[in-house]
Every structure is written in structure tokens, then in C-alpha cells.
Amino acid sequence: MKHTMQKHESNYFQIKDVARQWINSVESEKDSFRDKVIYPKIVHWLGSHHSSGILEKILDVGCGQGIASKLMEQETQANIIDTNNDWWFRSAVPSKELAYCGIDGSSYLIKRAKENYPKTCEFMKASVYDMPFEDKYFDRLFSINLIMHLENPESAFDEMSRVLKPGGRFLMITANPTRYSYFEWYNMFIEPVVTKNRIEGKIKIPNATLQRNSIYTHSKNRIAMALGNAFKESRDKSFFVQKYSTTYTITPLRNPKNERYFNVNAYKAPLFCAIEGYKNKEIN
Ligand SMILES: C[S@@+](CC[C@H](N)C(=O)[O-])C[C@H]1O[C@@H](n2cnc3c(N)ncnc32)[C@H](O)[C@@H]1O
Numbered sequence: 001m002k003h004t005m006q007k008h009e010s011n012y013f014q015i016k017d018v019a020r021q022w023i024n025s026v027e028s029e030k031d032s033f034r035d036k037v038i039y040p041k042i043v044h045w046l047g048s049h050h051s052s053g054i055l056e057k058i059l060d061v062g063c064g065q066g067i068a069s070k071l072m073e074q075e076t077q078a079n080i081i082d083t084n085n086d087w088w089f090r091s092a093v094p095s096k097e098l099a100y101c102g103i104d105g106s107s108y109l110i111k112r113a114k115e116n117y118p119k120t121c122e123f124m125k126a127s128v129y130d131m132p133f134e135d136k137y138f139d140r141l142f143s144i145n146l147i148m149h150l151e152n153p154e155s156a157f158d159e160m161s162r163v164l165k166p167g168g169r170f171l172m173i174t175a176n177p178t179r180y181s182y183f184e185w186y187n188m189f190i191e192p193v194v195t196k197n198r199i200e201g202k203i204k205i206p207n208a209t210l211q212r213n214s215i216y217t218h219s220k221n222r223i224a225m226a227l228g229n230a231f232k233e234s235r236d237k238s239f240f241v242q243k244y245s246t247t248y249t250i251t252p253l254r255n256p257k258n259e260r261y262f263n264v265n266a267y268k269a270p271l272f273c274a275i276e277g278y279k280n281k282e283i284n
Helices: 016-027 033-047 067-073 107-116 153-163 220-231
Strands: 056-061 079-082 087-090 098-104 122-125 138-144 164-175 189-195 198-205 208-216 238-241 245-254 260-269 272-278
Touching: 016 107, 016 208, 033 067, 033 138, 033 164, 033 272, 056 067, 067 098, 098 107, 107 122, 138 153, 153 164, 153 220, 164 220, 220 272
Parallel strands: 056 098, 056 138, 098 122, 138 164
Antiparallel strands: 079 087, 164 272, 189 198, 198 208, 238 272, 245 260
16 A cells, blocks of 8 residues: 655745744734634544544544644533534543644754643654555544645645545545635635646735745545545545635626626635545454
């Protein structure tokens, strides 16, 4: 199963200034999309299919400066309200029963994770394409906004599948493949350079501009196919798209006098999707 190492995309979070801009943005977020949508989804997922009393080893792939590790510190009885979707659940993440490990390709972000969350968890610098773990080590893995930065999701998924136990579950949050259009993901870049399925440039994020970054606009089919091949399971693999914000499509038109005007269409644009699934129990 293990992939032969090949050259992969550059990780712009390994540039010191980009890492600093990312840290500043994440650490000044308040009442963010992360808190309102992504984290409730992850906590809910952590609590689902969880057998009480059994320690679960959890891997956060591309953990950045480690912020999601704070979810592991929640009290057993914590209530989380998802105001966006108007439903609630009791967090079923008993912190004592979870062992968290985060890996990330940026040494600056891993250093920050170790400063910020010293008690909780283990953090390591590693590439998703070649992780320093035994086969079938983790019970679960998740990733937040990693897949869209990877040129080769196929080999990343193979490696994730290798370290996951048979029957182990995954949850990946990434750019919604149906929302790459010019006015959505493209529009977050300043002077983007587009080559094949890659957008590169400065990118606006909630509280900062990253001076350089890229995302890969992998199609939904490519992601689904790669997941199916790596995890050999497709039954509960699904694209679960969260409502995010209102976006506008602006269509340039001409009136009968040949004057230009714009047709503006507002609609709910989920920029991110969550993909859930599990590794086939039969894989050895
Ligand atoms: C958008 S950030 C998200 C970070 C974190 N998951 C969060 O929610 O804050 C993407 C992260 O993926 C990491 N990354 C990109 N390519 C990687 C690779 N090949 N291996 C490991 N990490 C990678 C980057 O270093 C960066 O921290």
C-alpha cells in the first residue's frame, strides 16, 4: 500500500511570513465559521460511532497551528449549539478517551501548536504523503482545509488509509468542488495565476492576507474516486455541504440598446464541504 515517495507541491505555509500571517488570522478569529460550522460538525462526528470506555487514537492531518486540538479538551458534558443549522447536540467527546495527534508540513505551525496546546496533544512535523506511523494505527482521522492544498489527493488518501485501522472513520473538510467558479474560490485570490487545476496568488482569509498560497480545484469525481480507491469503501462516503454565506453571481449582459448591465443573483454558497466515510473492514 505504501507509496513510493515522489516530489509533491510546495507548501506555502513553510514560508515564515505566510505561517505568521496564518497564525495571526487564526488566533484573532472570533465567532468564526470555524466555531459556528466546522467545529460542531467535528465534535458531532467525534461523538458518533464512539464506544464509551474505549480509547480512540485520532489523527488531525494538516493540523496547522493546532487549533482543532482544543476540541479534545472539552468537558464530557459540554453542550454545543450550532446556531447556523438550528440543531443542537450534546458533545459526546469524553476527553479522557481520546488520544489526539496532529501532523503538519509546516515547522513554524507545529512550533506554534506546541506553544499553544502543550498539555493536550502530540504534534509532529510530517508530510501527509509520508507519515511516521505504523499501519492501522489510528481509529479516526480528520482534516480541515488540507485536501484543497494537495496536488495529489490520490497518494495522500492512500497514506491516510494506510495509517487508519480497518473500519476506522474519516472526516475531511475542504473546498466545495461545486464552488470553484470565478466569483467564489477564485475571487478570494488577489491577482490569481491559474494553471490547469491550480489557483495561485495572494489569498484573502478572514483576518489576513496570505502573501502567497495555492489551492487545487479537484473535481468532486476525482476526490470521490480517489477516496473509493484508497479506503475501499463507498457506502457512507458523502459530500455534506454546509450552508455558509450569501454569494452573488454577476452576469454581464447587454440591453436592446447594446448597453452593458449586470444581472446579480444572490444564492447561498457553501464554500466548504465535509466528506465522511470509513475504511473497509476487510482491508488488511
Ligand atoms: C489552510 S491550513 C489549515 C490548517 C488547520 N487544519 C486549521 O484548520 O487551521 C492548511 C494546512 O495544511 C498543511 N499542509 C499543506 N500541505 C501539506 C502536506 N503535504 N503535508 C502536511 N501538511 C500540509 C499546511 O502546512 C497548513 O497548515
